[in-house]
Amino acid sequence: MRNLDLTTLRSFVAVADSGGVTRAAGFLNLTQSAVSMQLKRLEEMLGLALLDRSGRGVALTPAGEQLLKYARRMVEMNDEIYARLTRQDWEGEIVLGVPHDIVYPVIPRIMKRMQRDYPRVRVQLISSYTSDLKEQFARGAIDVILTTESEPAESGEALLEVPLRWFGAPDGTAWRSKPLRIAFSRRCGFRPVAIGEMERAGLDWELAVDSEMDRTIEVSVSADLAVTPILEGHAPQHFEMIPQGVLPDLGMQKICLYGSGAKPQIIEPLQEMLRSEFCTLRRRPELAAE
Missing domain, CATH: 3.40.190.10 (Periplasmic binding protein-like II)
Incomplete structure (x- = not known):
């Protein structure tokens, strides 16, 4: 039986997670050439192309995608064993x-x-x-x-x-209301940002929900009663980003x-x-x- 090398698997996982050999080398405290050699050795061992190098970045081939989940498990198991047996002083x-x-x-x-x-x-x-x-x-x-x-x-x-965006209910119409109905938490740091941009744009708005609880805001927005500002990529799945340009830009x-x-x-x-x-x-x- 042939054994996979954990060092090459760790480099492979790092490249997949970081999106490039150079960045992965920084995380691993290795040179770029060392990481590239480990990837080449892993591909030769398996007889498979794991990375698609035809584009500007590094993408996984179908074989690479399949290997990644196994590689993660093997690296995580190795690290767990090592930590539990040796790091008794870290507490x-x-x-x-x-x-x-x-x-x-x-x-x-x-x-x-x-x-x-x-x-x-x-x-x-x-x-x-x-x-x-x-x-x-x-x-x-x-x-x-x-x-x-x-x-x-x-x-x-x-x-x-991260861009700060307006979000509402999927296929909702609250963003069309006049005045615009907004849901804010009282201590939300985005509140003064959004109010300032609406005032600068001369937009007529009203506070539809003013609550201490984020859950209240979430329910109100998902029910299409109001819109609210959220960081792009961090909104609940049952929210939908409002098309850019129809409401004031909230910046970054x-x-x-x-x-x-x-x-x-x-x-x-x-x-x-x-x-x-x-x-x-x-x-x-x-x-x-x-």
Whole structure:
């Protein structure tokens, strides 16, 4: 029997996730040529072409797509075994704060990876508004936070820039109403942005829903009673983006990372995972909607 090389499988997964050999080499701390050689060796071992190199980027062939799910499982199992048997000193608790609207798709993957790689580290997830998360972070109640802002503060790091869009019910007509009916959460950071753009455009509008609960906003919009601003790629599946140009443009927002200097041994790996995942999202924006 022939054995697959985990090193080549790890490089293959990294290339598939990052969308290119150069970026994957950076994640793996290897040279580009080393990663390319590992991919070539894997293809020769299997006698199959795994990557389609005919375009500008790197795409998977049908055989590559089939291999990817198995490669992930093998790499994850290897890492889980290694972590559980050797990383006995990595333990503690991290409090991670994330706004409601960007929990998916990145945070579940991060929580799973942290549990796999650092089984003695407990990650407590807090979901709230950016303003609340920044206040808790400032007084040391949260170790690491993600925020949605036009620009990060001096201590923050922008991970991803995303368009802020108008959303309504599928095939809905609320966006045609005059005055325009808007649903806002009282503490939503997008609220002043949207109001400012509507005022600048001279658009007649009214507050249809003013609630502390995101679920109330979601129900109202899905019932076609109002529209609301949401980051593109992060809307619920039962929302539909309103065609661009019919309502005022809302510009861009940035997903930002803030981390404290405490507990660096267990916080820095979490921050690196967040950077890696959002970098992948930037390269493959279609993943945001999954």
